[in-house]
Amino acid sequence: MRKPRRLPLEQLAEYEWRMPWRVPRGCRLDERGLALVAGERTPKQGESGRAASGIERPAPIDWTALFGNDHPVEIEVGMGKGQFLVMAALQRPEVNFFGIEVVRKYQLYAATRCAIRQLRNVRTACADARWVLHFFVPGASVQAVHVYFPDPWWKARHQKRRLFTAEFVQDVARVLRPGGELRIATDVEEYFALMCETVQAGGAFETVQCGQDVTTPPEWQTNFEKKARARGSPIWRAVFRRRGADAESGVKSISESPPAP
Numbered sequence: 612m613r614k615p616r617r618l619p620l621e622q623l624a625e626y627e628w629r630m631p632w633r634v635p636r637g638c639r640l641d642e643r644g645l646a647l648v649a650g651e652r653t654p655k656q657g658e659s660g661r662a663a664s665g666i667e668r669p670a671p672i673d674w675t676a677l678f679g680n681d682h683p684v685e686i687e688v689g690m691g692k693g694q695f696l697v698m699a700a701l702q703r704p705e706v707n708f709f710g711i712e713v714v715r716k717y718q719l720y721a722a723t724r725c726a727i728r729q730l731r732n733v734r735t736a737c738a739d740a741r742w743v744l745h746f747f748v749p750g751a752s753v754q755a756v757h758v759y760f761p762d763p764w765w766k767a768r769h770q771k772r773r774l775f776t777a778e779f780v781q782d783v784a785r786v787l788r789p790g791g792e793l794r795i796a797t798d799v800e801e802y803f804a805l806m807c808e809t810v811q812a813g814g815a816f817e818t819v820q821c822g823q824d825v826t827t828p829p830e831w832q833t834n835f836e837k838k839a840r841a842r843g844s845p846i847w848r849a850v851f852r853r854r855g856a857d858a859e860s861g862v863k864s865i866s867e868s869p870p871a872p
């Protein structure tokens with residue numbers, strides 16, 4: 612008998628975080644997905660949206676309440692089917708993992724994998740990660756943000772959909788504790804260069820590692836990484852550390868932890 616594609620929703624409830632807030636009726640997100648503007652239609656070129664005022668802001672996530680402990684939190688953005696999330700959560704039960712995936716069927720697939728293994732240190736969210744980081748994640752509350760194989764959006768007209776923008780990096784810098792790490796990987800060299808440039812331009816991070824990666828063991832490879840390696844594509848990987856007053860001393864670097872991509 613085939614394994615179920617996903618468990619029933621009620622069995623996944625404890626592995627899910629649901630956004631306790633919706634875009635209010637009569638409003639929409641701006642093009643970057645980071646601000647509310649009045650009006651449901653997208654403004655035509657040259658026309659700007661009116662900023663929506665008087666809208667109640669959502670309450671930030673309380674990590675201790677969500678996980679039932681105060682262990683450090685790491686976020687994976689765009690976890691797909693959850694290969695990294697499951698592996699990391701199994702290997703490091705003393706860390707809480709929060710996976711954000713915009714496609715519902717993948718989020719439920721990842722949640723199912725966690726539920727089958729009873730991984731109590733994982734929660735998953737179906738949402739736009741830019742929105743979650745910007746509005747819901749408290750500042751300086753996260754130990755690491757992982758972004759593996761983000762969609763490159765090749766076509767020029769689609770490039771505005773790319774996740775990795777200066778605004779995204781600003782939000783990552785805001786949510787990371789001093790000494791916390793942003794970890795990225797991709798098989799798209801051009802996008803890798805752009806991501807590194809964007810992170811380095813912001814000034815909030817020091818570069819710990821940056822370049823072609825030949826060392827990640829198969830068990831730590833994500834689905835996209837496995838496919839890319841099978842095609843013979845080189846993999847590019849970088850680790851950036853959040854600068855801050857106590858960056859040198861206070862926070863244990865995940866680079867000292869067991870192997871993680």
Ligand SMILES: C[S@@+](CC[C@H](N)C(=O)[O-])C[C@H]1O[C@@H](n2cnc3c(N)ncnc32)[C@H](O)[C@@H]1O
Pocket residue numbers: 688689690691692694711712713714717738739740741758759760761762774833834835836
């Ligand atoms: C190319 S796949 C990589 C999946 C996985 N990280 C891996 O390496 O196998 C990119 C994933 O990011 C998700 N994604 C794209 N934009 C996103 C966003 N703004 N917020 C959350 N997830 C997003 C996509 O739905 C997709 O599952």
